Amino acid sequence: MKFIIDNWMLILLAATSGGLLLWQTLQKSQGGAVGCNEAVRLINREKAVLVDVSEPTEYATGHANGARSIPLGSLAGAKELPSNKALPVVLMCATGTRSARAASQLRKAGHEKAVSVAGGLKAWREAGLPVQKAS
Structure with missing residues:
Protein backbone atom coordinates (compact mmCIF):
# COMPACT_ATOMS: atom_id res chain seq x y z
CA MET A 1 0.00 0.00 0.00
CA LYS A 2 2.89 2.32 0.84
CA PHE A 3 4.31 1.73 -2.64
CA ILE A 4 1.05 2.89 -4.27
CA ILE A 5 0.86 5.99 -2.09
CA ASP A 6 4.51 6.88 -2.71
CA ASN A 7 4.30 6.32 -6.48
CA TRP A 8 0.75 7.40 -7.32
CA MET A 9 1.98 9.78 -10.03
CA LEU A 10 3.91 7.06 -11.86
CA ILE A 11 0.93 4.71 -11.64
CA LEU A 12 -1.38 7.41 -13.02
CA LEU A 13 1.06 8.13 -15.87
CA ALA A 14 1.32 4.42 -16.76
CA ALA A 15 -2.48 4.02 -16.74
CA THR A 16 -2.95 7.11 -18.91
CA SER A 17 -0.32 5.94 -21.38
CA GLY A 18 -1.91 2.51 -21.63
CA GLY A 19 -5.33 4.05 -22.14
CA LEU A 20 -4.07 6.23 -24.99
CA LEU A 21 -2.45 3.25 -26.72
CA LEU A 22 -5.66 1.28 -26.41
CA TRP A 23 -7.68 4.20 -27.79
CA GLN A 24 -5.40 4.47 -30.85
CA THR A 25 -5.71 0.75 -31.51
CA LEU A 26 -9.50 0.92 -31.31
CA GLN A 27 -9.60 3.90 -33.67
CA LYS A 28 -7.55 2.03 -36.27
CA SER A 29 -9.68 -1.10 -36.00
CA GLN A 30 -12.80 0.98 -36.65
Missing part, protein backbone atom coordinates in the same frame (compact mmCIF):
# COMPACT_ATOMS: atom_id res chain seq x y z
CA GLY A 31 -11.39 1.99 -40.04
CA GLY A 32 -10.27 5.50 -39.17
CA ALA A 33 -8.18 7.67 -41.43
CA VAL A 34 -4.86 6.47 -42.80
CA GLY A 35 -1.80 8.47 -43.76
CA CYS A 36 -0.62 8.91 -47.33
CA ASN A 37 2.03 6.19 -47.04
CA GLU A 38 -0.53 3.66 -45.80
CA ALA A 39 -2.92 4.70 -48.60
CA VAL A 40 -0.21 4.09 -51.22
CA ARG A 41 0.57 0.71 -49.62
CA LEU A 42 -3.12 -0.27 -49.79
CA ILE A 43 -3.32 0.80 -53.45
CA ASN A 44 -0.11 -0.97 -54.51
CA ARG A 45 -0.23 -4.15 -52.43
CA GLU A 46 -3.90 -4.76 -51.71
CA LYS A 47 -5.36 -3.44 -54.99
CA ALA A 48 -7.35 -0.74 -53.18
CA VAL A 49 -9.59 1.50 -55.25
CA LEU A 50 -8.86 5.22 -54.87
CA VAL A 51 -12.00 7.37 -54.87
CA ASP A 52 -12.16 11.16 -54.75
CA VAL A 53 -15.45 12.32 -53.20
CA SER A 54 -14.90 16.00 -54.01
CA GLU A 55 -17.35 17.90 -56.20
CA PRO A 56 -16.66 17.66 -59.97
CA THR A 57 -15.26 21.22 -60.13
CA GLU A 58 -12.80 20.46 -57.31
CA TYR A 59 -11.85 17.16 -58.94
CA ALA A 60 -11.15 18.95 -62.23
CA THR A 61 -8.73 21.39 -60.58
CA GLY A 62 -6.60 18.54 -59.23
CA HIS A 63 -6.86 15.02 -57.84
CA ALA A 64 -4.61 12.11 -56.93
CA ASN A 65 -3.35 10.13 -59.91
CA GLY A 66 -5.76 7.32 -60.76
CA ALA A 67 -8.57 8.48 -58.47
CA ARG A 68 -12.14 7.82 -59.55
CA SER A 69 -14.50 10.75 -59.17
CA ILE A 70 -17.62 9.93 -57.16
CA PRO A 71 -19.00 13.00 -55.38
CA LEU A 72 -20.11 12.39 -51.79
CA GLY A 73 -23.74 13.13 -52.68
CA SER A 74 -23.87 10.34 -55.26
CA LEU A 75 -21.76 7.77 -53.40
CA ALA A 76 -24.64 5.54 -52.32
CA GLY A 77 -25.07 2.89 -54.99
CA ALA A 78 -22.46 4.35 -57.34
CA LYS A 79 -21.53 1.93 -60.15
CA GLU A 80 -17.89 3.08 -60.01
CA LEU A 81 -17.45 1.45 -56.59
CA PRO A 82 -15.97 -2.05 -56.61
CA SER A 83 -18.62 -4.78 -56.53
CA ASN A 84 -16.27 -6.89 -54.40
CA LYS A 85 -16.87 -5.35 -50.98
CA ALA A 86 -13.80 -7.10 -49.55
CA LEU A 87 -11.49 -4.85 -51.61
CA PRO A 88 -10.10 -1.84 -49.74
CA VAL A 89 -11.52 1.53 -50.77
CA VAL A 90 -9.34 4.59 -50.11
CA LEU A 91 -11.36 7.80 -50.05
CA MET A 92 -10.06 11.30 -50.54
CA CYS A 93 -11.32 14.89 -50.68
CA ALA A 94 -9.63 18.27 -50.32
CA THR A 95 -8.99 18.09 -46.57
CA GLY A 96 -10.20 14.67 -45.40
CA THR A 97 -13.47 15.78 -43.80
CA ARG A 98 -15.90 14.62 -46.49
CA SER A 99 -13.89 11.48 -47.16
CA ALA A 100 -14.17 10.50 -43.48
CA ARG A 101 -17.97 10.75 -43.77
CA ALA A 102 -17.82 8.78 -47.03
CA ALA A 103 -15.72 6.03 -45.41
CA SER A 104 -18.24 5.71 -42.60
CA GLN A 105 -21.09 5.58 -45.11
CA LEU A 106 -19.37 2.86 -47.15
CA ARG A 107 -18.52 0.77 -44.08
CA LYS A 108 -22.22 0.83 -43.15
CA ALA A 109 -23.01 -0.33 -46.71
CA GLY A 110 -20.70 -3.34 -46.34
CA HIS A 111 -17.34 -2.07 -47.61
CA GLU A 112 -15.57 -3.03 -44.40
CA LYS A 113 -12.15 -1.83 -45.60
CA ALA A 114 -13.19 1.72 -46.53
CA VAL A 115 -10.73 4.29 -45.15
CA SER A 116 -10.16 7.99 -45.55
CA VAL A 117 -6.83 9.67 -46.31
CA ALA A 118 -5.97 11.87 -43.32
CA GLY A 119 -5.51 15.43 -44.51
CA GLY A 120 -6.93 14.65 -47.95
CA LEU A 121 -5.46 16.01 -51.17
CA LYS A 122 -3.59 18.67 -49.23
CA ALA A 123 -1.60 16.01 -47.35
CA TRP A 124 -1.19 14.01 -50.56
CA ARG A 125 0.42 17.01 -52.26
CA GLU A 126 2.62 17.76 -49.23
CA ALA A 127 3.86 14.15 -49.34
CA GLY A 128 5.00 14.77 -52.93
CA LEU A 129 2.62 12.19 -54.39
CA PRO A 130 1.39 12.56 -58.00
CA VAL A 131 -1.56 14.84 -58.71
CA GLN A 132 -3.24 15.39 -62.05
CA LYS A 133 -5.87 17.70 -63.48
CA ALA A 134 -8.91 16.45 -65.35
CA SER A 135 -8.59 16.77 -69.09
